[in-house]
Amino acid sequence: MSSDVAMRANYLEEGAGPRAWLLTTDHKRVAWLYLVSLTAFFFLGGAFAVLMRVELATPGGDLVSDDVYNRLFSLHGIIMVWFYLVPSIPATLGNFLLPLMIGARDLAFPRLNLASWYVFVFGSLFALFSVLAGGVDTGWTFYTPLSTLYANGFVSTAAMGVFIVGFSSIMTGINFIVTVHTLRAPGLTWFRLPIFVWTIYATALVMVLATPVLAASLILIVLERVFGIGIFNPDLGGDPLLFQHLFWFYSHPAVYIMILPGMGVVSEVLPCFSKRPLFGYKAVALSSMAIAVFGFLVWGHHMFVSGQSAYAGVIFSFLSFCVAIPSAIKVFNWSLTLRKGEITFEAPMLYALFFLALFTFGGLAGLFLAALAVDVHVHDTYFVVAHFHYIMVGGMVTAYMAGLHFWWPKMTGRLYSETWARVAAAATFIGFNLTFFPQFVLGFLGMPRRYHTYPPEFQFWHVLSSAGAVVLAAGYLMPLCYLGWSLFRGARATDNPWGATGLEWQTASPPPPHNFDRMPTVSQPPYAYPMKGLEHERFSPHKDKVRETAA
Amino acid sequence: MSFGIPFAPSEASSAAASVDTLFYTLLAFTTALGAFLTLLVVGYAVKYRAGSGADRTGERGRSLPLEIGWTLASLIIAFAIFGWGATLFMRRDHPPADALQIAGLGKQWMWEFRHPGGQREIDELHVPVGKPVVVSLASQDVIHSFFVPAFRVKQDAVPGRTTHVWFTATEPGHYHLFCAEYCGTQHSEMGGWVDALPPEQYAAWLSDQGEGETLAATGEKLFRALGCSGCHGNSSKVRAPPLENVYGRPVALANDATVIADERYLRDSILQPKKEVAAGYEPVMPSFDGLVDEAELQMLLAYLKSLSPQGLTNSEAIR
Numbered sequence: 001m002s003s004d005v006a007m008r009a010n011y012l013e014e015g016a017g018p019r020a021w022l023l024t025t026d027h028k029r030v031a032w033l034y035l036v037s038l039t040a041f042f043f044l045g046g047a048f049a050v051l052m053r054v055e056l057a058t059p060g061g062d063l064v065s066d067d068v069y070n071r072l073f074s075l076h077g078i079i080m081v082w083f084y085l086v087p088s089i090p091a092t093l094g095n096f097l098l099p100l101m102i103g104a105r106d107l108a109f110p111r112l113n114l115a116s117w118y119v120f121v122f123g124s125l126f127a128l129f130s131v132l133a134g135g136v137d138t139g140w141t142f143y144t145p146l147s148t149l150y151a152n153g154f155v156s157t158a159a160m161g162v163f164i165v166g167f168s169s170i171m172t173g174i175n176f177i178v179t180v181h182t183l184r185a186p187g188l189t190w191f192r193l194p195i196f197v198w199t200i201y202a203t204a205l206v207m208v209l210a211t212p213v214l215a216a217s218l219i220l221i222v223l224e225r226v227f228g229i230g231i232f233n234p235d236l237g238g239d240p241l242l243f244q245h246l247f248w249f250y251s252h253p254a255v256y257i258m259i260l261p262g263m264g265v266v267s268e269v270l271p272c273f274s275k276r277p278l279f280g281y282k283a284v285a286l287s288s289m290a291i292a293v294f295g296f297l298v299w300g301h302h303m304f305v306s307g308q309s310a311y312a313g314v315i316f317s318f319l320s321f322c323v324a325i326p327s328a329i330k331v332f333n334w335s336l337t338l339r340k341g342e343i344t345f346e347a348p349m350l351y352a353l354f355f356l357a358l359f360t361f362g363g364l365a366g367l368f369l370a371a372l373a374v375d376v377h378v379h380d381t382y383f384v385v386a387h388f389h390y391i392m393v394g395g396m397v398t399a400y401m402a403g404l405h406f407w408w409p410k411m412t413g414r415l416y417s418e419t420w421a422r423v424a425a426a427a428t429f430i431g432f433n434l435t436f437f438p439q440f441v442l443g444f445l446g447m448p449r450r451y452h453t454y455p456p457e458f459q460f461w462h463v464l465s466s467a468g469a470v471v472l473a474a475g476y477l478m479p480l481c482y483l484g485w486s487l488f489r490g491a492r493a494t495d496n497p498w499g500a501t502g503l504e505w506q507t508a509s510p511p512p513p514h515n516f517d518r519m520p521t522v523s524q525p526p527y528a529y530p531m532k533g534l535e536h537e538r539f540s541p542h543k544d545k546v547r548e549t550a551a
Numbered sequence: 552m553s554f555g556i557p558f559a560p561s562e563a564s565s566a567a568a569s570v571d572t573l574f575y576t577l578l579a580f581t582t583a584l585g586a587f588l589t590l591l592v593v594g595y596a597v598k599y600r601a602g603s604g605a606d607r608t609g610e611r612g613r614s615l616p617l618e619i620g621w622t623l624a625s626l627i628i629a630f631a632i633f634g635w636g637a638t639l640f641m642r643r644d645h646p647p648a649d650a651l652q653i654a655g656l657g658k659q660w661m662w663e664f665r666h667p668g669g670q671r672e673i674d675e676l677h678v679p680v681g682k683p684v685v686v687s688l689a690s691q692d693v694i695h696s697f698f699v700p701a702f703r704v705k706q707d708a709v710p711g712r713t714t715h716v717w718f719t720a721t722e723p724g725h726y727h728l729f730c731a732e733y734c735g736t737q738h739s740e741m742g743g744w745v746d747a748l749p750p751e752q753y754a755a756w757l758s759d760q761g762e763g764e765t766l767a768a769t770g771e772k773l774f775r776a777l778g779c780s781g782c783h784g785n786s787s788k789v790r791a792p793p794l795e796n797v798y799g800r801p802v803a804l805a806n807d808a809t810v811i812a813d814e815r816y817l818r819d820s821i822l823q824p825k826k827e828v829a830a831g832y833e834p835v836m837p838s839f840d841g842l843v844d845e846a847e848l849q850m851l852l853a854y855l856k857s858l859s860p861q862g863l864t865n866s867e868a869i870r
Contacts, residue, residue, distance in 0.1 A: 066736050139733050144711060146693040150659070150735055234623065234711020235840065237823065241695060274599070280618050297738065306707045310644045314637045317654045321629040328625045329618070335588055336617075338595035340607040345596075353592065360588055364581035367629075371577065371636030373570050376643070377703040380696060380731040444562050444574070446700025448731045451739035455727065460556045 010413065010510040013382030025110035026513055028411070031096035033117050037124065038084055038092060039480070043129075045079035046476065048072045053435070053469035059456045068454040069139040072155060079131075079139025082162050083124055085392060086254060089261035090207075091120075091172060092198045093403045096411060098176060098512060100504035101197050103185025103520040108178040116171035123164030130154035130161065139450060141251075144232035144243040148225055156222070156422065158433045163218045166211045169257075173207030176200055185503065187522035191285070194430035194502055194526045195278065202292040206253045206260075210296070211326030214250035217243065241306055248299035256295040259391055261329060262286060262359075262399030266352045269402050270334055272500040273349035274341030277527040280333040287326030294323040304375050313372055324363065326411055331360050346498070347421030354429045362390025365440065383443025386436045394432050401428070401479065409497045413510040414490030420482040428475030434468025503527050553735060563726060563747060564702035565719040566642070568685055571703070573635055580628070589739075643704075646717035650683035654766065656847040657688065657695030657708040659734060660741035665849065669763035674743030676728060678720050679753035685717040687852075691845045696732035699745050713814040713852075720747035769787075770854025773847055777839065791836065792829045798859040803830040815860065817855055 010026045015021075021029055052072050055063040064072065095113065099106050106115050132135055136153040138146055147155050180201045184193070193201075221243075223229045230236025232243045271278045278284060298306060300316030334356055343349075365387040368374050378384065401424075409415055438461040447458050454462070496505040503520050504511075561567055597603045650692060653676070655666040664686070678684045688697055688708035698705040703723070706716035724829045730741035731744055764772075774780055782791035797812045805828040810816050819826055821843070824836035843851065 061739075066739065070733075070736065070738070143694060143733070146733070146735060150693050212571045238711075240711065263750075275601075304640075305705045306694075307709045307712060310641060313640065317637055317640075318630075318633055321633045324629055325622065325625050331588065331620060332618075335592050335595070338592060338599060340605075341595070342607075343596055343600045345601050346600045353596070356592060357589065361581075361585055364585055367575050367581060367632060368574065371573060371632050372640030373566075373636045373638075373733050374574050374577065374639065375636075376705050377570055377574075377700070379705055380698070421782070441558065444559065445557055446698070446727065446729065448698065448729045448739075450733040453739045457557055542638055 009512070010508060011513045012510050013411070014513050022360065023114075023194065025106070026116050026139040027095050027099050027107050027110065027113055028511065028513075030113050030117055031092050031094075031411075034087060034091040034095060034120070035390070037117075037121065038088055041079050041083040042476075043123070043480075045084055048076035048079070050469060050473055052076065053466040055452070056454070056462045057466040059454050059459050061453045063318050064452075066452045067137060069137075070139075070399035070450070071135030073450055074136045074139050074153070075131055078136065078158055078162065079127065080392075081140055081254070081258075083167055085258040085396060086169060087120065087165075087172070088258070088396065088400055089265060089403060090176070090200055090203055090257075091117075093265065093400075093407060094203075094261060095172075096174065097407065097504055098179060098197065098200055099183065100410075100507065101502060102180065102183060102185035102188055102513055103503045103516060103522070104179065105514050105516070107175050108182055109175050112171055116168045116175070119171065120165050120168040123161045123166075123168065126157050126161030126164060130157040132462065133157070133276050141247060142221075142243075143247075144221070144240045145234075148221055148232060156225075159221065161217050163215055168217050169207045169211045173204035173211075176204035177208065177394040178247060178377055179305075180204075185520050185522055187501075188475040191282065192416040192522055192525055193285070194264075194283055195267035195281070195288070196261075196264035199260040199267070199288045202288045202308050203257050203260045206257050206292050208256070208293065210250045213246060214254075214498060216545070217246040217250070220246070241303070241308060244303055244306060248302045249296075252302065253292075253295045255388075255391070256291055258396050259359075260291060262355065263288065264336060264395040265399045265403035265406070266355050268500075268502065269348045269352040269406050270337050270356075271527045271529055272406070272498050273346060273352070274338050275529045276339070276498075277525075277529055278333065278336055279336040279339070280329075281525070282329075283329055284333050287329050290326040293325060294319065294326070298323055301370060301375075304372055305379055310541050315371045317370055317375075321367075324366065324370065327363050331356070343397065345422075346405075347405035347416075347418060348402045348498075350422055350425040351398050351405060354425060355398040355402060358390055358394025358398060358429075358432065362387055364392055365390060377446075378443050380449055382445035382447045382449055385449050386443060388441035389436045389439070394436070398428065398432075401425070404479070404483070404514070406498070407504070409493030410504060410509050410511070412487055412490070413493055413508075414486050415493045415497070416486035416490055417482045424475050424482070426475075427471055427478065431468050431471030431475050435465050435472050436468070438462070438464040440470075552611075559702045560703075561722070561724070561726070563724055564699075564704065565721055566639075567703045567721075567787060569639055573632075576635075577632065581857075591630070607741040614837040620669065632764065643717070646685045646715070647683040647719075650717055651679070652853075653678075653684060653686045654695060654846075654853065655686040655688045655708070656691060656845050656849065657697070657730065657734075657741075658691040658845075659693065660730070660737040662695075662697070662730070662741070663846065665766050665846075666757065666760075667766055667853075668757060669765050669769060670757060670760040671763075674728075675746065676744070676755050677746045677748060677753060679750045680720045680723050680747050681750060683717055683719045685715055688714045688848070689845045689849060690714060693734045694732045695730045695734050698729040698731035699726055700729070701726040702745070705731055713818060720745075723747050723749050723752075737799065761783060766850055766853040767857035768854075770850035770852070770857075772784055773843075773850055774854055777842065779851075782836070789835070790832060792832055794855055794858055796859045798856045800859070804828060805830050805832070805834075814852055817852055821848065821851065 011026055133154050136155055136158045138151045138155055220231045224231045230238040232238045232240050267278055298320045300312055301320045304313045405421055442461045493509050495509045507516050575584045581796045594747055635786050656663045661674055663673055665671050688710040702718045704716050704718050706714050726745045728742050728745050782789040783794050800812055801807050801809050802812045822840040825834045828834045
């Protein structure tokens, strides 16, 4: 490692103590604030899931009561969706990397960025209070009139928490949009942006446009409960289906908030470890935007059997098949990226390949759900549970792990145990499939979701699923240990241990507080990986190949 | 060969086989595509692993014909699946004209069914094999969902409106009935069985239940008890629209619009009479919201429907 890098204060060293961290406006430190909070929520939500899977190992309700079980899946959903998945990659890796990738010193509004974390924490206090006070039993979907008239948990508190973290999303979204528009380095045109930036940008647009609708729906619930204005309650002249329309108008685009950044991570990792340019770069960039736009037009596919008009169902089904196209295009492009590469299989690459497999299978399962007549049968069964876990956990969380392992040396300046990382990746993949594949079969058999007890003939598949959950939990706990160890004891990383392109690899690991000593300029398309003959440089200390063409 | 492990639900309705054909076609297609992509990626991963001697010369980064090709292929396949699924789905809206009409009511946490002959059952539904059955669904509290996996049918029961689900059982048997929409504490206990009986056994079952009053007859009593007949009856002094031959036919409204007098219209006219007033009448009818519960509403509707013997069938009224 070069001595000049060692002597320069990096962002981790400059200013110690809680005050320096809690009042920081450095996007890299804010990313860490988010990372710590989100990790806590991920394991909290995961613990609820493990309890559920243990309960479901037998058909009867023997471990917890029905009320407790209903609270477990409600809190699992609420915490995983709003307090982990929605902010996950954007607020951690996005926060850390966006300025680095576009050659900026920070985000456009550094103080807004810190404020968004405080808003997140404030909102999460409401969620934690509702957990500790006794929970919520509405499911994460808060369907009326169950949530407004019949629920007996801390619904208002949890809804308030979701309402507040929504503002954190909006603030982050605005910040990212302005940053991408205004702070790109000289020469970094739109079609030279890494796909990660494209997907973060698309995500930010969806955050800004969709989240207010969620906030509005939650306010309408309050108006109805407190002032008796009939909006969702049929006794007051309201319509319960209106809530579902409003809820999914946010929550379906929110699915794309959750998955798009994962697609961005994988689009960085696959070319790097294949040493090949991303296949069909423009198609991948534009399909991210297409997904963001079409994602707004498919909410009614959650309501095929809700009583909405059959013709509406047909239109929403059609649009849902349309949104499948850009996702399919991406899968083909990622696969073809490997062609003629010099492929190595470090942990980030393993995670990225597992993402590709799980996202593809989850996406193909989506075809069943978009096909109206089949959806009538599998709607609200474990088939749906399996489908969205393949996308959200198999896809998104796996991509998050790929990204975390890929940029870990950049974020911490340290390496982790490659062996343990590969073992964890393999455990995640095996555990995940064992947990969720049986749920496809259960769903086809007709096992409804959100069931505390079930007919005994379904037990075989439930036992497989519960066994898988144990392996999966191990796969997620391992990184907590070896990454935690690496944080303090890991070997020092070089500035560019993977031999990756991208501006973030051209500065020190960890980067200095101001990111770049010299303003980078860009004269090349992204992923300018050599076609052949490149010596693989993994973990080998080396001087940065200076690729910049000084202005 | 399955060692008692279930892999597929039984097919016991006229819709089940056609839904399954689509399902298994999709399964074959997605398995083939998934296997192809897996082999492709694994194949590349092996062939182009670092240090292998594979040929790496050639085109760079993109191939326009290939990209256009797979985009078009995806579009065609997606739209074909869409068309197939939508065609089957539209059948849901068109039950046969001679279908048996059963009223179903969901409430926390049970299903209550009323047969046309007045027979009432809880968490169990007896239906004849080979005859189409329409279950009109209402809910007394929260959203529930009527789900019979063996029939491949599912429909939410939504408070404040009537929804329908229809099926023709093809195999006699004892099938799970689930509530598929999360409805509170005992959601997983809400359900029971659908018993599909051969027609003669069904007839025997019906008579075993005792020849009660028909649903329509109970509705007529209610119609008098609630005082509806005071205005809507023939000898009434108050001018209210007669209700004979109204169901299933178009009604001219005071605001010049026309609606079909389907279940939705009749139900709204009882609970919110000022919403859609028939042309030529004063909006003087009081609301019965809170005075009749969902079960009574279903009886009243059965009575009003019985006043239109030549009225359009339920399915046509929905259309």
